[in-house]
Amino acid sequence: MKNPLTRLIIRSYETARNGPVRRLHRAWCGSARWSHYHFGMHLTGNNTGFYFDLTTLLLKWVIQRRWDHARIKRGLEIGVGESANLAGYFSRFGRIHFDAVDLREREVETARKHVALNGVDVTVFQSDVFSNVPAAQYDLVFWNLPYRVPPEHYLPALFRGCRGYLAPRGELIIGYNASPLPRSSVLQHMSDVGGLQLLEANTWWWNPHDVLVIGHARRAGA
């Protein structure tokens, strides 16, 4: 359970259309300069007015802390969004190639534009989760999960796909707001698919998000 101050901040953010926390969020996440500060990507504008969100930044912190240059040679971002901030940032940071997909053509087109503008080693294409991703073994797959889509529409496909697309020591890292999407629901979908296990759960006292690290289930004694 979060402390009362955190609950107040979260409530102000989630209920108020124009409350101070919401205004702060808009000024921060709607700023191409702040986006560049966090992710190093030059952006020319997008359709939503937001370049990133808090989950994008939390994912960056967790992924960077866990980054292992010897292990991570190939990455995939699902739901890359228009800015392509994370795929762009980590392709530079790790000096590796990233594939990046999004469900929506508008996101794919704008992400491609930003990839070209920044000269990062990212290939963007349209895919519903893994549906159009050619067979591959990724050392890292990550996704800032969508907010207003029922998890039944994408979590089973995500976990099923990871069983085939994740390298033996590969990691799936997902970030989401745990107020509308409780961790128990995420883990239930994972266990329904089977073959995967939770390696690490990250939370913060001042926000309601979870960033989970998931890998292949290890057999006893393996």
Ligand SMILES: C[S@@+](CC[C@H](N)C(=O)[O-])C[C@H]1O[C@@H](n2cnc3c(N)ncnc32)[C@H](O)[C@@H]1O
């Ligand atoms: C919360 S946004 C994250 C955007 C960006 N990666 C970021 O961190 O700022 C979630 C993204 O997932 C995409 N998405 C939703 N459902 C999807 C699906 N079934 N397959 C692939 N992408 C999907 C949305 O279009 C959106 O760009």
